[in-house]
Amino acid sequence: MKTQLPPGPRLPQAVQTLAWFTRPVPFVLRAQRQFGDVFTMRIAGESAPWVKLGHPDLVREVFTGSPDKLLAGEANEILRPVLGDRSVLLLDRAEHMRERKLILPAFHGERMQRYGELMRDIAEAEIASWPPGEELELAPRMQALTLEIIIRAVFGVREAARLAEMRTALSELLALLTSPVAFAAVTLVGHDNAIRIGPAKRVLAAVDTLVQQEVDAHRGADDLAERDDILSWLLQARDEDGAPMSDAALRDELVTLLVAGHETTATALSWAIERLLRTPASMDRLHDEVAAGQSEYALAVAHETLRLRPVIPLVLRTLAEPMTIGGIDLPAGVKVAPSIIMVHRREDIYPDPHAFRPERFVGVKPGTYTWIPFGGGVRRCLGAAFALFEMQVVLEAVVRSAKLRAPRARSEGVSRRAITLAPADRTRVVAA
Numbered sequence: 045m046k047t048q049l050p051p052g053p054r055l056p057q058a059v060q061t062l063a064w065f066t067r068p069v070p071f072v073l074r075a076q077r078q079f080g081d082v083f084t085m086r087i088a089g090e091s092a093p094w095v096k097l098g099h100p101d102l103v104r105e106v107f108t109g110s111p112d113k114l115l116a117g118e119a120n121e122i123l124r125p126v127l128g129d130r131s132v133l134l135l136d137r138a139e140h141m142r143e144r145k146l147i148l149p150a151f152h153g154e155r156m157q158r159y160g161e162l163m164r165d166i167a168e169a170e171i172a173s174w175p176p177g178e179e180l181e182l183a184p185r186m187q188a189l190t191l192e193i194i195i196r197a198v199f200g201v202r203e204a205a206r207l208a209e210m211r212t213a214l215s216e217l218l219a220l221l222t223s224p225v226a227f228a229a230v231t232l233v234g235h236d237n238a239i240r241i242g243p244a245k246r247v248l249a250a251v252d253t254l255v256q257q258e259v260d261a262h263r264g265a266d267d268l269a270e271r272d273d274i275l276s277w278l279l280q281a282r283d284e285d286g287a288p289m290s291d292a293a294l295r296d297e298l299v300t301l302l303v304a305g306h307e308t309t310a311t312a313l314s315w316a317i318e319r320l321l322r323t324p325a326s327m328d329r330l331h332d333e334v335a336a337g338q339s340e341y342a343l344a345v346a347h348e349t350l351r352l353r354p355v356i357p358l359v360l361r362t363l364a365e366p367m368t369i370g371g372i373d374l375p376a377g378v379k380v381a382p383s384i385i386m387v388h389r390r391e392d393i394y395p396d397p398h399a400f401r402p403e404r405f406v407g408v409k410p411g412t413y414t415w416i417p418f419g420g421g422v423r424r425c426l427g428a429a430f431a432l433f434e435m436q437v438v439l440e441a442v443v444r445s446a447k448l449r450a451p452r453a454r455s456e457g458v459s460r461r462a463i464t465l466a467p468a469d470r471t472r473v474v475a476a
């Protein structure tokens with residue numbers, strides 16, 4: 045098999061890396077204009093080149109391809125020291141499917157509805173704390189809100205002191221994962237070592253202890269079947285052989301859900317508000333529909349936000365063996381990368397693609413291969429229904445209880461925070 049990779053930007057690797065980290069959207073869209081829907085990118089620190097794919101047909105090939113040949117776990121390697129060896133994000137093949145099947149039912153769409161009241165209460169309390177008349181960064185507020193929701197949904201914890209302990213430990217863990225200093229440490233000493241030293245070790249130990257205490261407390265409870273929290277569900281889950289999850293696996297999956305479900309959703313919510321404040325007609329319509337007790341437009345806003353401002357720019361799969369994708373022969377070892385940015389900005393799918401228009405999704409179900417903010421196939425985000433529902437509930441609460449304005453008319457740029465693409469000024473607002 046011929047192993048020449050598709051052409052791509054000829055800039056030196058260091059320059060490509062810098063462009064990808066500092067200006068991912070224009071960099072990728074320019075390369076797409078120049079090279080088409082398939083091109084190769086070379087990023088420093090990556091073990092293999094990335095072959096970016098920007099057409100839904102190519103995305104379909106990857107998402108429906110054999111999970112034995114398209115490995116996702118390896119691409120998330122950097123998270124291993126924190127999430128652990130048993131995390132569904134890190135596993136591949138049969139082990140991944142076993143773990144995924146155990147967790148998936150806990151995130152079933154209908155089950156999500158049960159968290160509605162919890163989400164609404166937490167959102168309303170948070171919004172009530174926004175000081176009127178002052179300029180405020182909304183992103184950290186959204187982070188506090190989504191953290192509270194995920195802790196309560198995962199563990200069902202209600203007691204204030206316990207919640208405070210968890211909030212502190214998990215905020216520290218998240219800060220570590222998104223801190224430039226921690227990233228530098230990882231680059232200097234490798235991630236396995238970085239996590240064994242200094243603050244990282246202490247923070248991880250604190251999280252592990254809290255998680256284990258919750259697991260132990262739940263195991264002792266006799267009403268697990270009646271509880272709504274995700275841990276209660278996971279403790280009752282059995283695989284095809286009737287085996288439960290081990291404590292080690294439980295720890296890794298719980299930390300995975302807490303980490304994966306928090307900053308991502310907060311960032312998506314921050315973008316939704318940033319875009320709505322720059323698109324007053326959409327804000328007005330959302331306001332009117334919520335006042336009339338309708339939820340459809342709030343969901344359309346969530347869909348359109350994740351289209352135009354996807355939180356994650358791409359997903360990666362490592363080829364375990366040579367494969368032909370889009371008629372192009374690719375060698376083993378290469379990483380194929382369905383580009384969320386490229387697919388979402390296609391004019392042939394989304395006319396006027398750079399405009400924020402929730403109307404696109406009113407009465408329209410997003411396409412499996414044309415709307416991919418949660419990735420796809422057997423690796424599609426397990427929390428997608430949870431995140432969309434949370435976005436919908438929180439947006440409704442915001443327009444119901446707060447009157448926000450943007451202190452500056454200028455749109456906020458796209459800035460990278462570790463792996464997410466976030467509003468550069470952290471969504472500045474003034475609450476009336």
Ligand code: HEM
Nearest residue numbers: 133304305308309312355359418419420423425426427431
């Ligand atoms: C707007 C918010 C979110 C976004 C944009 C997002 C995005 C993603 C993406 C792009 C992937 C990789 C998919 C792939 O490789 O094809 C993923 C995987 C995953 N996400 Fe999310 N996510 C969000 C919220 C959540 C929430 C709330 C949870 C859980 C509470 C969660 C749990 C997971 C898990 C467990 C995986 C791994 C799935 C697997 O490998 O089988 N995510 N997410």
